[in-house]
Amino acid sequence: MTVNGSSALGAVVPEEVALAREVPRGEPILEVRDLVKHFPLTKGIILRRQVGAVKAVDGVTFDLMHGETLGIVGESGCGKSTLAKVLMNLEPATSGSVRYKGEEISRLSGAGLKAVRRNIQMVFQDPYTSLNPRMTVGDIIGEPFEIHPEVAPKGDRRKAVQDLLDVVGLNPEYINRYPHQFSGGQRQRIGIARGLALKPEVIICDEPVSALDVSVQAQVINLLEQLQGDFNLSYMFIAHDLSIVRHISDRVGVMYLGKMVEIGSDAEIYDHATHPYTQALLSAVPVPDPTARETRDRIVLTGDVPSPANPPSGCRFRTRCWKAQQRCEVEEPLLVAPSWLGDAARHDSACHFAAERGVERETG
Template sequence: MNADAVLQARELVRHIPVTRGVLFKRTIGTIKVVDGVDLEVCRGETLGLVGESGCGKSTLANLLVALDKPTAGRITLLGERLDTKRGRRLAAARKHIQLVFQDPFSSLDPRMRVGEIIREPLVVHPELVPKADRPARVRELMRLVGLNPEHADRRPHQFSGGQRQRIGIARALAVQPDVLVCDESVSALDVSVQGQILNLLEDLQERLGIACVFISHDLAVVEHIADRIAVMYLGKIIEHGTAQEVYDHPRHPYTQALLSAGPGATAPGTAPRDRIKLTGEVPSPLDPPSGCTFRTRCWKAAEICARETPPLRAPDGPAGHEVACHFA
């Protein structure tokens, strides 16, 4: 693991027991939502986390910002364990890592004015900005994300979807975090608005030097913003590398399939990718396949795939480009 990383997760696990019975409950299974994830992000860089719906991305986001507790593993934020903090120590640590939610419509309280929404984190952490200076700080944050400070007295329903997401970003930036976790933060927006929000995030990251974990199911969106990419499938990271390496030389069959299905699969000036159509359904995390969890949908699967779980490693090629596949 990189000693310079501001956020690290090591062997992170989130298993949810499935119980049966009312008075006398017994465990009949375990849902392996996150199953042994390692990741890290350094100051000023963006890690893109990509995968299909249900692969565990949002649960991982909740673990990273301490909205959920891991079953096992550790999370380190700015050199200190985050997963073991409780009470006031946890509340104090949360100002260093903030979450931008997926839905800009439901993540804002419709009863509050926008200025109150952005100011609320400063009330929770009063040591950051004196009370008399908070209105000026709210206006500064609104300008920073491209909103008119004169609209601070309006309520969320008076803004468009893109503007509401800007409000959510301003609220997250109010406590001057070191890490921003964006959980599908542009998926509910129109394509043109997505581009505006992505450009805003890139500009903010350059100006403020914050690290970002950007979660999405859309590889085309992640390509626009990420420095490194981690591909997730059924609770595990199955490929990881720089954005250029993952897009130009995908090594895991699942990554190849995702890229072949994207809108940039036949981008002008590049060789067209063969369209790969996956068969079968995504296995249940309650009963994942033995060995490689992708083998039930993989055209390269062999006997070894059912027998042995492939480790995430860099078999050859560029350093840091890791893949969990026996046939990489």
């Protein structure tokens, strides 16, 4: 019997329990429910008191299925990276639940957290600052083995690191080189190799290609797809580029001001978007055809993005939405599949007037 990652006697759940259950492909491996992360705003120097909070993540709910890629998109400042850090327990959650293989992990510490982190790894955004410049590639990739020595005994670690370099497309003889001797794309491959070292089941990719050239982005994305099949991985893929997210993702979640406003399969989001914010994002995606670019119908949002320290009442998108009504000001929309949508477009959307573009719902 476990309660919040602890046994009935109050001891931390051992590593064997956290890793014991095999999750069938297509079932949730990570379950997030009403996750909240608020950063307090304080006032005063000697007597500090809280006067507010930055609501970076404010009630996010979703499942990550075993073997799938869930893309997370949204404007800068909407809470994507904070969500990733809370899932990794790099930032403590203010409230809510994160369950890995059915075990609550948001309040774990010590051996229990160590066991879970072996199976949930992260690839960071900036390949230049996420690698220690004073460590060789071999030391960087092999560092996880120091924390989890059961994965690779000391005598086998050099061979294990060389195998990982080979897997991500780098020369195994580069093991003694330093990060400054590599290009940006090669550095990100080193970061991916480090994430693979402990043979995890879930990898959280926090904008892993945003700092790379377009041609290198394609190489890294193809590498991630290949590794997913080879190692049976589940990805949460955070990005700004909607084209990249469509290429790699099975499902897509759209965030706005700390909330998930729409989530569905890639076809449902890209071909049948029903939330006005998602439709605005998609209308801004660059089109390679000059003729189509001239004739396309852009949605230009008015107004500024509200402060997460003081979000609007009701629907948070209403201050920039052309569909906004009085109801949007007083009633927060739920993330549900509206019954009035057709089968192709029926997926979770947090809008009172959710409808495909060009098809307006009656606002009675």
